[in-house]
Amino acid sequence: MHGFHGRLLHVDLSTGQSVWHDLEQSRLRAFLGGIGLGTSLLYDYAPPGVEPFSPANPLIFASAPLVGTGLTTTAKFAVVTKSPLTGFIADSLSSSYFALELKRIGLDALIITGRAAAMAYIFIENEKVEIRAAEHLRGKSPLECESLIRGELDVPTARVAAIGKAGENKVRFATISNEGRHAGRGGVGAVMGSKNLKAITLCGDHAISVADPAGVDKIAGALRERSLGSLTDKYRKIGTVANLAVFNRLGTLPTRNFQQSTFDDADALSGESLTENNFSRRHGCAACTIRCERLFKALDGGEQRLEYETLFALGPLCGIDNPAVVLQAAQLCDLYGLDTISTGGTLAWAMECSERGLLPGAEELGLKFGQADALLAAIPAIAEGRGLGALLAQGSRRAAIEIGGESMHWAMHVKGLELPGYEPRSLKTMALGLAVSPRGACHNRSGAYEADFSGEVDRLRADSGRGVLVAGSEDFAAVLDSLIICKFLRKCFTDFYSESANLLSKVTGWDYSSAELERAGERIHNLKKLFNMREGWRTEHDWLPPRLLTETLPTGVAQGIGLPAEELREMIQSYYQARGWDEFGFITEDKLKQLGLSGVSGSEFQLSK
Amino acid sequence: MERDSTTVDAAAVILAGGKSSRMGRPKALLLFDGEPLIAHVVRKLGNIFPEIIVVAAPDQELPPLPVKLARDDVAYQGPVSGIYHGLKASTREICFVTSCDAPFLNLALVSHLLSQISDFDVVVPFWQERFQPLHAVYRSSVAPLLKDQLERGELRPIFLYDKVRTRKIDECEIRRLDPEGLSLLNMNSPADYDAALQLWNKRNSISISVELFGVARMLAKTQLVSLDLAQGATLAQVLSALAERLPVLVGRVITSEGLISGYTCNINGLDFVRAPSAKVSSGDKIFILSADAGG
Numbered sequence: 058m059h060g061f062h063g064r065l066l067h068v069d070l071s072t073g074q075s076v077w078h079d080l081e082q083s084r085l086r087a088f089l090g091g092i093g094l095g096t097s098l099l100y101d102y103a104p105p106g107v108e109p110f111s112p113a114n115p116l117i118f119a120s121a122p123l124v125g126t127g128l129t130t131t132a133k134f135a136v137v138t139k140s141p142l143t144g145f146i147a148d149s150l151s152s153s154y155f156a157l158e159l160k161r162i163g164l165d166a167l168i169i170t171g172r173a174a175a176m177a178y179i180f181i182e183n184e185k186v187e188i189r190a191a192e193h194l195r196g197k198s199p200l201e202c203e204s205l206i207r208g209e210l211d212v213p214t215a216r217v218a219a220i221g222k223a224g225e226n227k228v229r230f231a232t233i234s235n236e237g238r239h240a241g242r243g244g245v246g247a248v249m250g251s252k253n254l255k256a257i258t259l260c261g262d263h264a265i266s267v268a269d270p271a272g273v274d275k276i277a278g279a280l281r282e283r284s285l286g287s288l289t290d291k292y293r294k295i296g297t298v299a300n301l302a303v304f305n306r307l308g309t310l311p312t313r314n315f316q317q318s319t320f321d322d323a324d325a326l327s328g329e330s331l332t333e334n335n336f337s338r339r340h341g342c343a344a345c346t347i348r349c350e351r352l353f354k355a356l357d358g359g360e361q362r363l364e365y366e367t368l369f370a371l372g373p374l375c376g377i378d379n380p381a382v383v384l385q386a387a388q389l390c391d392l393y394g395l396d397t398i399s400t401g402g403t404l405a406w407a408m409e410c411s412e413r414g415l416l417p418g419a420e421e422l423g424l425k426f427g428q429a430d431a432l433l434a435a436i437p438a439i440a441e442g443r444g445l446g447a448l449l450a451q452g453s454r455r456a457a458i459e460i461g462g463e464s465m466h467w468a469m470h471v472k473g474l475e476l477p478g479y480e481p482r483s484l485k486t487m488a489l490g491l492a493v494s495p496r497g498a499c500h501n502r503s504g505a506y507e508a509d510f511s512g513e514v515d516r517l518r519a520d521s522g523r524g525v526l527v528a529g530s531e532d533f534a535a536v537l538d539s540l541i542i543c544k545f546l547r548k549c550f551t552d553f554y555s556e557s558a559n560l561l562s563k564v565t566g567w568d569y570s571s572a573e574l575e576r577a578g579e580r581i582h583n584l585k586k587l588f589n590m591r592e593g594w595r596t597e598h599d600w601l602p603p604r605l606l607t608e609t610l611p612t613g614v615a616q617g618i619g620l621p622a623e624e625l626r627e628m629i630q631s632y633y634q635a636r637g638w639d640e641f642g643f644i645t646e647d648k649l650k651q652l653g654l655s656g657v658s659g660s661e662f663q664l665s666k
Numbered sequence: 667m668e669r670d671s672t673t674v675d676a677a678a679v680i681l682a683g684g685k686s687s688r689m690g691r692p693k694a695l696l697l698f699d700g701e702p703l704i705a706h707v708v709r710k711l712g713n714i715f716p717e718i719i720v721v722a723a724p725d726q727e728l729p730p731l732p733v734k735l736a737r738d739d740v741a742y743q744g745p746v747s748g749i750y751h752g753l754k755a756s757t758r759e760i761c762f763v764t765s766c767d768a769p770f771l772n773l774a775l776v777s778h779l780l781s782q783i784s785d786f787d788v789v790v791p792f793w794q795e796r797f798q799p800l801h802a803v804y805r806s807s808v809a810p811l812l813k814d815q816l817e818r819g820e821l822r823p824i825f826l827y828d829k830v831r832t833r834k835i836d837e838c839e840i841r842r843l844d845p846e847g848l849s850l851l852n853m854n855s856p857a858d859y860d861a862a863l864q865l866w867n868k869r870n871s872i873s874i875s876v877e878l879f880g881v882a883r884m885l886a887k888t889q890l891v892s893l894d895l896a897q898g899a900t901l902a903q904v905l906s907a908l909a910e911r912l913p914v915l916v917g918r919v920i921t922s923e924g925l926i927s928g929y930t931c932n933i934n935g936l937d938f939v940r941a942p943s944a945k946v947s948s949g950d951k952i953f954i955l956s957a958d959a960g961g
Contacts, residue, residue: 286927286928287927288928288958289928290929291928291958292958294881294884295880295881297961302883303879303880303959306879307935307953308935329883329884364961507960509959510938511938511957512938512939512940517936545958545960548957613935614934
């Protein structure tokens with residue numbers, strides 16, 4: 058088999074058993090890898106209705122056909138599980154050397170179930186699988202874990218993914234981190250923590266074979282060249298932090314818990330200012346030519362990675378205008394292994410509730426918009442579950458439900474996942490994308506904002522043409538996330554589906570057409586939805602927080618713009634229609650049949666366990 | 667160009683056959699706003715007049731124009747002859763008469779003059795203590811009187827005004843529609859011509875600002891650039907003026923064809939545009955940013 062190894066490893070932490078299973082070719086072909094393969098395995102491995110923190114909830118690490126082929130930006134892996142934040146699918150991506158090592162183990166997926174009796178880490182060296190004691194790693198940051206474990210091992214090439222304190226304490230938005238990168242959203246780190254699993258260590262030397270090495274090399278060369286051109290200038294020269302100044306000017310920068318979409322002090326936080334004043338180093342994932350990561354000088358003399366989403370969430374969203382504070386807050390989130398978007402989103406909710414006198418105990422911390430000390434004190438409190446931190450560790454939705462009353466009005470989430478840094482009222486296609494995403498408010502599983510920023514549509518007005526755009530964008534993302542290709546390479550394709558079908562054919566030796574690949578994207582997305590339906594999804598879950606539907610934007614070029622509920626409803630209907638689902642958003646039997654999903658848990662792609 | 671194309675039941679008569687002696691070359695052919703002055707005046711008047719007559723000297727060379735051409739019998743006989751031949755050639759009862767060296771004709775003022783003719787034979791502005799016979803409205807019925815004048819050798823049009831019902835439009839009335847009286851401005855010397863050109867460029871330029879984001883800002887080391895451009899400028903002209911101002915952007919953000927791939931423009935925070943032919947207006951704020959909003 059080329060591009061795949063054709064097998065998975067299932068480790069049961071409760072029994073200590075690990076078993077290798079063959080993966081059927083039909084499943085790999087239909088779900089590609091990465092998020093697609095992970096979703097398909099989640100559907101089969103998660104018992105219906107499983108509690109996210111139950112030992113039975115599978116934590117799945119999925120590799121993909123393009124990983125390790127030398128194609129730029131493809132050193133990535135997916136982490137899929139049932140989210141403790143949303144109760145639906147959590148499908149996160151992370152990248153770099155751990156991704157390459159996962160594939161070199163000689164597997165396409167690693168499934169972890171059960172719960173270790175004591176803090177443990179999994180060590181895998183090719184076929185050798187060991188569950189090792191990790192009590193000495195308790196409380197350590199993911200980076201400390203990496204260096205401690207590598208120090209213990211006699212294998213310099215070993216790669217480690219770990220959780221921090223937040224994962225150990227089952228903070229519902231804890232991450233799994235490797236080499237400073239994170240599988241960030243949806244609380245995959247909390248699921249890992251619930252299994253008493255501190256880290257996974259990999260070292261492998263399985264060859265990664267492709268069907269047509271010369272053909273793959275040729276495409277890889279062309280993509281590498283394109284990836285170094287002007288299409289990726291933003292990522293190569295400034296990084297994603299470049300978004301902040303533009304978003305502010307366009308009235309799409311969520312500020313003070315979405316009270317505004319412009320931030321008066323955006324200049325100081327802009328990517329341009331950060332680059333000029335705080336730049337330390339540029340960095341890239343393994344096998345990446347774009348190298349978008351930027352490390353900035355932090356106050357303590359160290360360096361800190363910063364992405365736009367972190368910058369927005371710990372900056373304007375919380376009313377913080379000092380870049381040094383944002384960098385310090387980001388450092389804390391990395392140290393504890395916290396998703397920065399949900400951290401910022403939950404804290405912004407707490408700040409608003411505190412200012413409105415709705416949150417008992419918040420005043421003690423001094424939680425108010427723009428209060429740097431309070432922000433910096435709250436992050437460790439969340440990670441360690443101390444005081445008010447224990448409430449905030451549940452995420453904004455659960456915290457608001459617990460507080461009750463008006464506080465629920467200010468929780469800015471979809472399906473429990475806090476909103477990313479794209480103001481929905483001034484990005485109407487994105488508004489729809491956020492409302493219907495199976496993962497909750499997510500900017501990665503669709504790039505619906507792309508239409509808004511292209512001039513293809515009027516971003517300030519809703520219309521029923523958006524359903525098709527969002528569905529198309531989700532399918533496109535599903536294919537990228539399953540092959541896996543980084544989204545920052547997406548513009549380097551002229552005809553994505555035909556180019557990537559050609560590429561995938563040369564990697565796997567299977568003859569993919571662009572139509573098959575497009576259909577795979579649709580299938581993967583539908584399966585995520587199908588999983589959510591099984592786990593209790595209802596029409597009302599595809600919706601946006603009330604603030605967005607009742608308040609108009611008070612400042613900036615989008616001043617006066619709102620999103621009336623009926624306009625959102627109309628867009629959602631257009632989306633269900635574009636998807637071929639019923640009017641309530643449920644997948645129809647016909648659609649399942651079309652996509653080969655009708656017997657998804659029974660026959661067609663059933664594992665030979 | 668005026669957008670109002672409401673037509674009137676009157677003709678315009680343009681006198682083009684003057685000597686241009688102080689100018690040193692034929693005024694009708696002076697370049698103005700990228701075209702011969704006569705064409706500029708014809709185009710302007712074409713917005714409201716269904717009939718235009720150009721009165722030229724015998725054998726005078728003119729560019730092709732969508733007008734009726736009338737020729738003086740004798741060269742350089744002066745304005746009375748020109749007005750007479752123009753009125754004679756007109757099929758309409760009312761004629762607005764002007765010279766070909768009036769680049770700033772104000773159609774609001776011209777329309778006002780036309781509106782005053784009903785009980786008069788001539789409507790003539792009185793500006794800076796002088797009648798302006800070559801910016802006046804005449805009834806065709808005065809043609810025989812002008813012929814008589816010519817025969818008597820009375821070469822100044824104002825002799826007519828005592829003989830017919832003349833409505834004098836005073837300065838105050840003119841200023842209500844044309845505060846600076848520019849409609850009455852004509853050019854006799856090269857210095858007048860230069861001054862008129864400068865005034866034209868000033869009156870017809872627009873100011874826009876360009877806001878730079880991301881890589882463009884880093885390269886240019888500035889966030890904001892103000893540019894003055896010709897009326898009707900397009901994005902292509904914005905980019906070319908920007909390239910001239912900030913050569914560091916050439917080849918990195920801007921090329922001769924527009925923005926390089928990976929970059930886009932947004933006008934006033936609302937419309938994303940990349941087409942070089944997109945029009946810009948005075949006061950527009952043009953953002954130059956990455957075409958990729960991912961992150």
